[in-house]
Amino acid sequence: MLDKLVLEAMRRVPREAFVEPGFEEFAYQGSPLPIAEDQTISQPYVVALMIEIAGIRPGDRVLEVGAGSGYAAAVMSQIADAVYTIERHPSLGKTRP
Secondary structure, three states, X not given: OOOHHHHHHHHHOOHHHHOOOOOHHHOOOXXXXXXXXXXXXXXXXXXXXXXXXXXXXXXXXXXXXXXXXXXXXXXXXXXXXXXXXXXXXXXXXXXXX
């Protein structure tokens, strides 16, 4: 991982805010974690690698299909000018209290 924009974006977004209650202590381990609808939040390295390979830069507009927990979109939003997401599971699109 060499992209400084991605590294800084990863530092700014608290992954523990995107995991299911009770999994916060595992938020920074190198493994996916379960979320609702039998889905998972990808491990941090995978999220960073996907964003780096996509070449997202300031000024970009991004469409993410399958937003899941919203973590990757939150990280991308620290770099791109706009991030739009689509999720087929309505419960994943709801914010937690």
